[in-house]
Each structure stands twice: as structure tokens, then as C-alpha cells.
Amino acid sequence: xxxxxxxxxxxxxxxxxxxxARAAVAEAELSFAIVPQFPALxxxxxxxxxxxxxxxxxxxxxxxxMYQSIPEFEKDFxxxxxxLLYLNPYHMVLAQRARGYLPLVRDSAEQLSGILVxxxxxxxxxxxxLQGLQIAFPAPNAFGASxxxxxxxxxxxxxxxTPKYVQTxxxxxxxxxxxxxxxxxxxxxxxxxxxxxxxxxxxxxxxTPSFPSHPVAAHPxxxxxxxxxxTRALLKIAETAEGRQWLATVELxxxxxxxxxxxxxxxEKLNLDRHVVIxx
Numbered sequence: 001x002x003x004x005x006x007x008x009x010x011x012x013x014x015x016x017x018x019x020x021a022r023a024a025v026a027e028a029e030l031s032f033a034i035v036p037q038f039p040a041l042x043x044x045x046x047x048x049x050x051x052x053x054x055x056x057x058x059x060x061x062x063x064x065x066m067y068q069s070i071p072e073f074e075k076d077f078x079x080x081x082x083x084l085l086y087l088n089p090y091h092m093v094l095a096q097r098a099r100g101y102l103p104l105v106r107d108s109a110e111q112l113s114g115i116l117v118x119x120x121x122x123x124x125x126x127x128x129x130l131q132g133l134q135i136a137f138p139a140p141n142a143f144g145a146s147x148x149x150x151x152x153x154x155x156x157x158x159x160x161x162t163p164k165y166v167q168t169x170x171x172x173x174x175x176x177x178x179x180x181x182x183x184x185x186x187x188x189x190x191x192x193x194x195x196x197x198x199x200x201x202x203x204x205x206x207x208t209p210s211f212p213s214h215p216v217a218a219h220p221x222x223x224x225x226x227x228x229x230x231t232r233a234l235l236k237i238a239e240t241a242e243g244r245q246w247l248a249t250v251e252l253x254x255x256x257x258x259x260x261x262x263x264x265x266x267x268e269k270l271n272l273d274r275h276v277v278i279x280x
Contacts, residue, residue, distance in 0.1 A: 034065065092260070120201055
């Protein structure tokens with residue numbers, strides 16, 4: 001009887017230890033949320049090597065989080081869910097305001113500007129000719145591809161348009177290529193990633209002023225030393241030819257340390273809040 005109790009106690013200890021070990025692993029795992037500019041399979045393919053490199057440098061797992069839509073992504077980071085984010089510049093403003101997220105790195109090679117594209121053969125030659133027409137956008141708060149464009153069309157050009165939100169940049173380009181909308185919002189970087197035959201069917205009608213590009217940001221619950229370690233790890237990826245190739249595919253061609261006050265706080269002065277759609 002005593003031996004049975006001893007064995008039972010050992011089993012309980014083993015189970016408890018196993019659960020504690022798994023809990024420790026779960027606590028150590030970093031969730032890394034990626035804004036869904038592209039289909040989830042494309043995001044997984046391009047970001048997986050970067051996540052693996054981070055795991056190697058940090059010594060802890062990094063789990064990519066992908067979403068079906070930009071509003072779903074926004075709802076998650078506004079609730080403070082992900083540890084790490086790759087997000088657009090105005091998302092950075094919203095994330096900092098809502099949960100205190102801090103930018104770690106950004107691309108220094110190119111800035112971000114929004115573009116409106118029409119069919120190459122379209123008779124539309126000026127942005128004012130879009131008055132009253134339907135325009136495809138990835139989502140309401142996609143910064144360059146939607147939010148900034150809609151604000152400029154409304155506030156500077158006094159245009160009334162009908163937005164159609166189609167989830168991704170790729171979808172928006174295809175809507176206008178098929179003639180289902182008059183124009184589509186996007187950014188140069190995503191347009192350049194589309195197949196040549198699609199690009200040849202489109203023409204850039206309008207381009208916004210440029211701003212610092214998408215950062216990788218961290219939740220403030222991550223300790224400062226861990227945030228610094230993540231920053232160094234991301235910059236280290238750019239030290240090899242293979243790493244630079246990985247980073248180029250996600251628009252981090254020349255990563256540098258980011259600073260919220262210097263890089264993203266100026267966006268607060270654009271008065272875009274009245275055009276922001278907060279997900280329910």
C-alpha cells in the first residue's frame with residue numbers, strides 16, 4: 001500500500017512538473033503579429049525565416065500571428081494581445097496610444113507613401129475625376145493605402161467617394177484591374193510585388209507625401225533588456241546577404257533603431273483620427 005502511494009505521489013509530481021515546464025515554455029514564447037497586407041500564406045513564407053532567426057538569437061520561441069483582415073489585427077493589438085507587432089505608421093500611433101507599444105526598428109531605405117491606381121487604359125487623368133466614384137481600399141486604417149488617401153481626398157480635394165474595403169492590397173489592385181471599381185489604394189512597395197502582367201494593366205494616378213515606414217514594435221510588458229535584445233537581433237539579421245534578402249521581402253531593407261517621438265509622433269499632427277475606424 002505504501003509503495004502504491006509512493007508511486008502515485010511520484011506520478012503527481014511528474015505531471016505537475018511537466019505542466020509547470022510547459023507553462024514556462026508558453027510564458028517564454030513571444031507572439032509576433034503581422035499586419036495582413038497580403039494573404040496569410042505569403043506572410044508566413046516571408047516572415048518565417050525572420051522569426052526563426054529571432055528564435056536563434058533570443059533563445060526562446062517566436063510564434064507568428066496572422067489574421068484574415070486588418071480590422072481583426074487592429075482589434076488584437078488595441079487589446080494589447082501580441083508581444084511584437086509589424087504594423088503601419090498610423091497603427092503605431094494607435095498602438096502607442098492604446099497600450100504603450102514602442103517601435104524597435106524601421107526601414108531607413110525607403111519611406112512610405114500611398115498611391116491611387118487606375119486601369120492603364122482609363123480615361124481618368126486627375127484625382128478630381130474620382131468624385132462620386134467607388135474606390136477599393138484594403139481596410140479603413142491601412143495608413144498609406146487607405147487612411148491617408150481618404151483623408152487627403154476628403155480634406156484637401158473635397159471629394160466624395162464611395163470606399164470599398166477588400167481586405168488586402170492584392171485584392172484592391174485586382175478589383176480595379178477587373179474594372180469593378182474606378183481606382184484602388186495601395187503603396188508602391190506592394191504594387192511592385194505584384195506580377196508584371198497585373199502591374200502593366202495599372203497606372204499610378206496620385207501619390208501622397210511620404211512618411212517613415214512600418215516599424216516592428218514591442219509591448220511595454222517586455223522588459224527593456226529584452227526589447228533591446230530583440231532590436232539587436234533584428235539588426236543582426238541584416239549583417240548577412242541571406243538575412244538582407246529576408247528583410248527586403250518584408251520591406252525592412254535597411255533596418256535601423258526606431259524612436260517613437262522622432263519617427264511617429266509627428267503623424268499625430270495630421271488629424272487623421274476622424275477618418276479612423278475603430279474595430280468593434
